[in-house]
Amino acid sequence: MPAHSTDPLLHPEVRQASILAYGAGFVASTVFMAIALVITLGRVLPYLGLLAAISALAMLALLAQVVLLFRLDLSETQLWKTVSLALVIPLFVLSIGLTGWMFHTLYPRTMLHFMAVQGSGSMM
Amino acid sequence: MSLVHLQGSWTPWLGRLTLSVILYHNGIVDGAFVFAAVTGIVILGVITYYRKWGYLIREWITSLDHKKIGVMYILIGLVMMFRGFIDALMIRTQQMMADGPDSPGHLQALHGYLPPYHFDQIYSSHGTIMILFAVTPILVGLMNLIVPLQIGARDMAFPYLNAVSLWLTAAGAGLVMASLFIGDFSHAGWIGLIPLTELPYSPGVGVDYWMWAIQIGSVGTTLGTVNLIATIVKMRAPGMTWFRMPIFTWTALSTNIIGLTAFPVLGVALALLGCDRYLGTHFYTAGLGGNLMLFTDLFWIWGHPEVYFLVLPAFGIISEIIPTFSERPLFGYITMVAATFAIAGISWSVWLHHFFTMGAGPDVNGFFSVATMLVGIPTGVKVFNWAFTLYRGRLRFDTPMLWAVGAVFLLLVGGLTGMMLAIPPINYTIHNSVFVVAHFHCMVLVVAFSIFGAIAYWFPKVFGFRLDEHNGKRVFACFSLGTFLVFAAMFALGFMGMTRRLDYLADPHWKPLLIVEEIGVFFYCVACYYFFRMLHVSIRDRAKNRVGADAWGTGRSPEWIARSPVPFYNFAATPHFNALDEAAWRRGQGLSDVAPRDYEPIATPKNTIAPPLIGALAFGFGFGMVWRIWWMAGLSLIAIIGVVILRSFATETEHVISAEQIRSMETTGSSVGIVTDHISPPVAEAEAFL
Numbered sequence: 001m002p003a004h005s006t007d008p009l010l011h012p013e014v015r016q017a018s019i020l021a022y023g024a025g026f027v028a029s030t031v032f033m034a035i036a037l038v039i040t041l042g043r044v045l046p047y048l049g050l051l052a053a054i055s056a057l058a059m060l061a062l063l064a065q066v067v068l069l070f071r072l073d074l075s076e077t078q079l080w081k082t083v084s085l086a087l088v089i090p091l092f093v094l095s096i097g098l099t100g101w102m103f104h105t106l107y108p109r110t111m112l113h114f115m116a117v118q119g120s121g122s123m124m
Numbered sequence: 125m126s127l128v129h130l131q132g133s134w135t136p137w138l139g140r141l142t143l144s145v146i147l148y149h150n151g152i153v154d155g156a157f158v159f160a161a162v163t164g165i166v167i168l169g170v171i172t173y174y175r176k177w178g179y180l181i182r183e184w185i186t187s188l189d190h191k192k193i194g195v196m197y198i199l200i201g202l203v204m205m206f207r208g209f210i211d212a213l214m215i216r217t218q219q220m221m222a223d224g225p226d227s228p229g230h231l232q233a234l235h236g237y238l239p240p241y242h243f244d245q246i247y248s249s250h251g252t253i254m255i256l257f258a259v260t261p262i263l264v265g266l267m268n269l270i271v272p273l274q275i276g277a278r279d280m281a282f283p284y285l286n287a288v289s290l291w292l293t294a295a296g297a298g299l300v301m302a303s304l305f306i307g308d309f310s311h312a313g314w315i316g317l318i319p320l321t322e323l324p325y326s327p328g329v330g331v332d333y334w335m336w337a338i339q340i341g342s343v344g345t346t347l348g349t350v351n352l353i354a355t356i357v358k359m360r361a362p363g364m365t366w367f368r369m370p371i372f373t374w375t376a377l378s379t380n381i382i383g384l385t386a387f388p389v390l391g392v393a394l395a396l397l398g399c400d401r402y403l404g405t406h407f408y409t410a411g412l413g414g415n416l417m418l419f420t421d422l423f424w425i426w427g428h429p430e431v432y433f434l435v436l437p438a439f440g441i442i443s444e445i446i447p448t449f450s451e452r453p454l455f456g457y458i459t460m461v462a463a464t465f466a467i468a469g470i471s472w473s474v475w476l477h478h479f480f481t482m483g484a485g486p487d488v489n490g491f492f493s494v495a496t497m498l499v500g501i502p503t504g505v506k507v508f509n510w511a512f513t514l515y516r517g518r519l520r521f522d523t524p525m526l527w528a529v530g531a532v533f534l535l536l537v538g539g540l541t542g543m544m545l546a547i548p549p550i551n552y553t554i555h556n557s558v559f560v561v562a563h564f565h566c567m568v569l570v571v572a573f574s575i576f577g578a579i580a581y582w583f584p585k586v587f588g589f590r591l592d593e594h595n596g597k598r599v600f601a602c603f604s605l606g607t608f609l610v611f612a613a614m615f616a617l618g619f620m621g622m623t624r625r626l627d628y629l630a631d632p633h634w635k636p637l638l639i640v641e642e643i644g645v646f647f648y649c650v651a652c653y654y655f656f657r658m659l660h661v662s663i664r665d666r667a668k669n670r671v672g673a674d675a676w677g678t679g680r681s682p683e684w685i686a687r688s689p690v691p692f693y694n695f696a697a698t699p700h701f702n703a704l705d706e707a708a709w710r711r712g713q714g715l716s717d718v719a720p721r722d723y724e725p726i727a728t729p730k731n732t733i734a735p736p737l738i739g740a741l742a743f744g745f746g747f748g749m750v751w752r753i754w755w756m757a758g759l760s761l762i763a764i765i766g767v768v769i770l771r772s773f774a775t776e777t778e779h780v781i782s783a784e785q786i787r788s789m790e791t792t793g794s795s796v797g798i799v800t801d802h803i804s805p806p807v808a809e810a811e812a813f814l
Contacts, residue, residue, distance in 0.1 A: 008775070080357075091385055094472055095425050098491075102476060105485030106417065 012077040025068030032061040127404040130752075131327040139753035140329060145307045151231050152214075152242070157305050183804050186731035188283035189692055190268050191586060191798055193290050197265025198579070200290075204297055205258035209652065211250035213645050216610070218243055220642045224632035235628045243627035244311035245330060249300065251314025252334060255430070256341055257297045259568065262575050263437045264293075264348050267376045270582060271352060273683035273690065274370045276361025276699040281354035283729040284777070289348035291739025296341025299746045303333040307750070310334035313625065315427065316397070318408050318419040323401045329750050332401065336746040339394050342387050349383035352376055363701035367461075370681035370705075371454060374461050375440030378468040379433050385472075386429035393422035402749075420479055428475040432467055435567065438574035439464065439506055442528045444681060445581050446510050449525035450517030451678050453705055456509040463502035463509075470499050480551045489548045496546035503539055507532060522676070523596035527577030530604055531570045538566030541615070559618025562611045569607055576603070584675035588689035588797050589666040595658035602651035609644030613637040674716065680705040685716070689797030692804075693726045693781060696790045719790065723783040730779045730808040734771040738764055771809070779805030 008014060036057040039045060045053055066072050072082045134140055148154050171177060184192055221227060222236030230237040238246065268286065272279060280286045303309040308330040312320040321331045356377045360369070369377075396407040397419065406414035447454045454460060476484065476492040510532055519525070541563040544550050554560060576599070584590045617637050622629065629638070662669065674684040684707035686695055697720035703709035710716050741760045748757030789796050796803055 088385060091472055095389070098473065098476070098488075099421055099425070102421065102484045102488050103415075103417070105488050106483055109483040109485070110417075 013071075016071045016077065018071075021068045021071065025064050028064035028068065029061040032057045032064065036061075128323055128402065130323075134752060136755070137753075139748070139751040139756075141306075141751045141753065145329075146305070150242070152238070153304070160301075160305070179801055182731070182807075183801060185736050186733050186807050187804060188279070188287050188729040188731060188735075189798075189804075190272050190280045190283065190286060191690060191692075193286050194265040194267075194269030195586065195798065197261045197268060197290055197293065200294055200297055201258050201260075201262030201265060204253050204261070204300075206652070207301070208250050208253040208258050209648065211246045211253065213649070214238065214246050215243070215250060216638075216641050216645045218627060219629060220635075220638040222627060223629040223635045223638055225630070226632075227628075238627060240627045241311060244313075244625070245309045247625055248310045248313050248330075248334065249303075252310075252338065253300060254568070255314065255434070256338055257293070257300060259434055259571055259575065260345060261293050261297075263379075263434065263571070264289075264345065266441070266575070266578050266582070267352055267380075267437060268348075269586060270683055271355060271373050271376050272359070273585070273686055273694060274373045274681055275356060275359060275364050276682060276695060276701060277355060277359040278694050278726065279729060280351050281359050282351050284732060284735065284771075285347055285351050287732070287735035288738055289344040289351065291735045292344030292347070292742055293341050295739045295742040295746060296337045296339075296344065298743050299333055299337035299340065299750070302747065303330065303337075307333065315423055316419065318416045319410060321397060321401075321419075322409060332750040335394050335398060335401075336749050339391060339398075340742050340746050342390055345383060346387040346391070349380040349387070352380040353384065356380075361695075361699050361701060363699075364682075365701075367458070368701055368704045368706070370683075371443040371457065371460055371464075372437070372440035372681070375436045375443070375464050378464045379436040382429045382433050382436070382468050382471060386426045386433065389422055390426035390430075393419060393426065396422075402752075417482060420482065421475075424475040424478045427478065429471045431564075431567070432471040434571045436464060436467065438531065438571040441574040441578040441581070442510060442531055443506075445524045445528040445577050446513050447680055447705075448581075448676055448678050449520045449522060449528075450513050451520075452513055452517045453680065453708070454509065455512035456505070457704065459505055460509055463505040466502035467499060470495060470502075474499065477546055477551070480548045481555045486548075493546050493548050497543060500539065500543055503535070507535065520678075522580075523591070523593055523600060524577045524581035526597065526600045527573045527580065530600065531573035531577065534566050534573060534607070535570045537611075538563060538570060541566065554618060556623050557618040558614050558622045558624050561624050562614035562618060565611055565614070569611075573603075576600070581676075582683075583662075584669075584671045585683055585686070585688050585690060586798055587666075588671065589662065589669040590671055590675060592658050592661040592665065592669070595654050595661055598654040599651050599658055602647045602654060606644045606647035606651060609647065610641045611644075613640040613644070617641075674707060674711070678708075680708040682706040685710060689799075691789065691796040692798075693728060693786065693796075696720055696786050697723060723786040723790070725783050726781045726786060727778040728781065728805050730777050730805045732771065732774070732777075732808045734767050734809065737767050741767065774808040777808050 036054045039050065039053055066085065070081070072078050072085060074082060130140070132140060133142065148157070171180065184196065187193065218233075218236040218238045222229075222233070227235045229235050231239075233239045268280065271277075300309070308328050310316070310321070310326070310330040310333065312326060312331060312334070314334075316331070316334065319325055321335075356369075356373060396405075399405040400407055400409065400414075406412040408414055408416045408419045410416055443454055443460060474492060474496045476488065477496045480489050480492070521529075541559070545554070545560065545563060580591050580596055614637075617634055620631075620634060620637075622631070622634055671688050673687055675688055676684075682699065682701065683690075685699065699706075707716075710718075741764045744760035745757050745764070748754065748760060788794075
């Protein structure tokens with residue numbers, strides 16, 4: 001393997017860097033997560049509405065990070081990382097889905113009070 | 125400070141740390157402290173007496189060489205395994221002594237010699253250490269050592285990141301060891317029984333030690349997985365196509381994919397627990413919107429893939445050893461690869477079998493039961509492939525082969541009892557009994573047997589001489605006998621109704637089997653003695669046990685074409701691979717001793733002080749967080765960021781060895797092995813900043 005030394009600034013990932021995109025990514029993900037925190041603390045939505053709202057906000061924050069911070073796309077430079085992220089999706093669905101199914105059957109047996117709380121639309 | 129209610133005093137400079145947590149009135153801890161202190165002083169004294177500090181720092185601590193990092197991982201793992209074994213010895217001795225209402229008490233204990241609070245810490249540290257700080261680092265070390273050699277690479281894809289991973293693991297292990305003498309360790313089991321780990325139920329620092337040690341160590345492990353995946357995908361030498369890759373490399377790839385996807389879940393689970401303990405949130409509390417079952421769920425979403433993170437490399441090791449000592453190619457290579465990835469895939473949908481009794485519906489339990497049993501199919505494929513490799517082979521029972529065959533036998537015992545436990549009605553009956561403990565110890569011992577086999581098998585590749593066979597076989601014999609006595613008795617005790625984690629046992633009828641277990645533990649102690657003796661004799665007689673490139677004469681995979689001991693540049697010229705089982709192919713073609721005609725300059729990574737510094741600062745951060753010494757934690761974190769930034773200014777990070785130097789080292793056969801002094805590249809920061 002011959003010796004090699006290249007200018008790090010010429011690395012394709014470094015060439016993709018953009019202060020504007022990083023700033024926008026940081027602000028967008030912070031704002032989405034802050035909104036999720038506020039609506040959780042404010043208890044303004046019913047249980048299912050809250051669940052849907054924070055899931056949507058989490059997805060938006062994730063998208064902001066993927067597109068603006070990590071700059072993932074289908075270019076040759078980023079393809080491996082994009083594919084790696086895509087391959088995680090089945091695991092994500094599997095773990096979240098099976099966990100949801102488990103809790104759905106668990107609550108009626110062990111957390112009747114929690115079920116009642118869900119029904120009333122209040123977290124407290 | 126005001127976010128949560130803390131028991132005891134707190135000061136800005138020392139947090140919760142007071143002199144009273146260091147001074148002991150417990151004979152066991154005092155004895156351990158004296159032992160550790162004397163051992164430490166002896167080791168430091170020997171290093172100073174022989175003036176080896178420079179050598180240690182230059183050749184090892186600052187090194188980015190994947191082999192040295194691998195050896196350091198394994199050393200950390202073996203030291204921690206010894207500590208974990210002492211814990212096991214104490215657990216079994218307490219149980220034997222504290223059986224029945226008339227059993228006497230010693231050393232402040234009502235029965236036996238360990239009070240419950242101390243006993244609980246010991247079984248918690250035993251599990252945490254054995255799984256996360258012994259077996260995991262040893263396997264990561266073996267992958268570090270062998271994978272680059274098997275694919276013809278000079279080093280890992282990211283050598284600097286590799287060293288950072290090592291030193292973060294060392295920081296985590298250091299926190300566990302510190303808890304022995306400064307404060308307490310968790311008493312909530314290695315799995316963090318919830319809500320026992322919440323602040324009101326564990327107001328001391330034990331759970332914090334457990335949490336931060338795992339958190340910091342697992343960051344290191346996660347970074348390591350990225351490195352190994354990138355190495356296997358991108359660093360293969362010419363000709364090393366996917367289906368020429370040795371089976372150990374395949375298992376390393378699958379295990380690191382599991383690690384990369386599973387360890388972040390553990391990080392999140394522990395971070396949320398940290399929020400509860402430090403910020404007063406309610407993620408896992410029983411009330412106030414919390415859900416304590418969520419912790420168990422998240423923990424095992426990581427925990428079960430972690431089991432396969434451990435066992436798949438062990439399968440890879442067995443798959444390397446058996447063909448070498450059967451003098452036959454591995455039977456069913458493609459099916460072995462497929463079975464490896466099938467196990468890795470299924471590993472993500474079986475975690476709930478760890479808590480069948482929690483109360484989920486029958487459909488859910490049924491799904492996870494079937495998924496768990498499915499693991500038996502690819503595992504069965506592997507066992508049959510090993511059996512068919514052995515069938516009509518020219519079998520030689522050198523020490524590595526003994527360990528491999530022992531591992532297969534244990535896999536059958538552990539696997540079949542696992543099938544029993546996968547059936548929810550049986551699981552309900554024997555849940556939390558020591559039957560379960562015996563089952564998973566059989567599985568973890570598959571890994572331990574494989575590790576000991578791997579150490580014997582690859583030791584000559586790394587150090588250039590074989591381990592002493594005579595003592596090695598004694599280690600195997602005593603360890604196997606110990607395993608049989610301890611766990612056969614434990615299976616029976618489980619059926620008799622003995623539950624796990626008991627510091628006092630009410631039923632005197634269990635006594636005979638508890639004594640059998642203790643006799644088994646005695647044989648483990650004898651195995652320890654022979655292990656140290658094996659190392660001593662092997663080093664003493666190293667001259668007569670020197671080996672060539674192919675240490676066993678029948679090696680098949682590509683690491684056996686490299687010189688033994690492997691030079692720091694691995695291969696004098698980038699190898700070109702022609703077949704699966706390259707070493708066997710070259711032997712068949714009469715090409716084993718062919719040397720390259722031309723040499724090219726080789727670039728190796730320069731040494732760096734940054735990774736050990738980051739490890740030390742991570743320890744400082746963890747210690748500061750455990751004792752809530754905010755300035756220490758904050759400054760350590762800022763310093764870590766500072767070191768990472770400073771390191772980025774060291775642009776000349778590679779050291780070039782000229783073609784002439786390579787030729788000279790190759791033709792004179794000069795020793796450029798792992799323990800040789802004055803071969804390490806210069807320290808990058810020293811050149812950049814001094």
